[in-house]
Amino acid sequence: MKIATWNVNSLKVRLPQVLDWLATVQPDVLCLQELKLEDKAFPVAEIEAAGYRVAFSGQKTYNGVAILARGEIRDVGRDIPGFDDPQKRVICATVDDVRVVCGYVPNGQEVGSDKYEYKLRWLAALTEWLRGELTVHPRLALLGDYNIAPEDRDVYDPAAWAGQVLCSEPERAAFRALTALGLTDAFRLFEQADKSFSWWDYRMMAFRRNMGLRIDHILLSPPLAARCTASAIDKAPRKLERPSDHAPVLAELA
Secondary structure, eight states: OEEEEEEOSOHHHHHHHHHHHHHHHOOSEEEEEOOOSOGGGOOHHHHHHTTOEEEEEOOSSSOOEEEEESSOEEEEEESOTTOOOOSOOEEEEEETTEEEEEEEOOOOSSTTSHHHHHHHHHHHHHHHHHHHHHHHOSSEEEEEEOOOOOSGGGBSOHHHHTTSTTTOHHHHHHHHHHHTTTOEEGGGGSOOOSSOOSEEOSSTTTTTTTOEEOOEEEEEOHHHHHHEEEEEEOOGGGGSSSOOSBOOEEEEEO
16 A cells, blocks of 8 residues: 655646656555645546545645545544634545545744744644544554654754754654654655655755755554555655645555
8 A cells, every 4th residue: 555645735736746646656545735725626526537536625725635545535534623723734534444644734934923832732632633543543644744854864954944943842842742652754664865855945946955854744553654665755746847845755555
């Protein structure tokens, strides 16, 4: 089973790239973030024509998440239960024997800002919800744009980013709280090249200079981590014209 996550930064703009990528890579599950479109505008027909079923939770201009799957999508849930939030950032579903959770963590804007505090509250609510979900769904995968670089090796210039949003200690502590639930970073199960990143700013020729951060992750519960045979970042879509600023991240489960 091949599962993947990709912040597409506008599905309307990136739909041809997504369809091409589905045809080429053929993942069994693809989680998308930052759809930037309302549900009524979601390209259901095009996705189904590509051989995928879909569940989505859209929002005009910002946010929005979706799960695409080649198999049946069952027991769909949206948002974090009990957390009052108008932003569409979470969708979950069962595909085969895997509980798939697609999340788009708030950016946080700036350390100390209201949006930063919202991000930390959001992450705490996510963690507590997942604590219960894991008792019901022991085979669980949390995929998405976390907007957190967990370690200095996930940042092209750790000194420049020290204490900044995406790299601050409270954010990294929130990431560790997720792994403390028993979740494992699939990418770090395997030896990876130095300076492996999933996001590059559009400015300053950041992609060409590999000035990036690894902020897109796949966390796996113990039964899935034991089945994981590979994990990688696919930089090819980032090289296209008008790309998303994120690259897809994949994991393969035996």
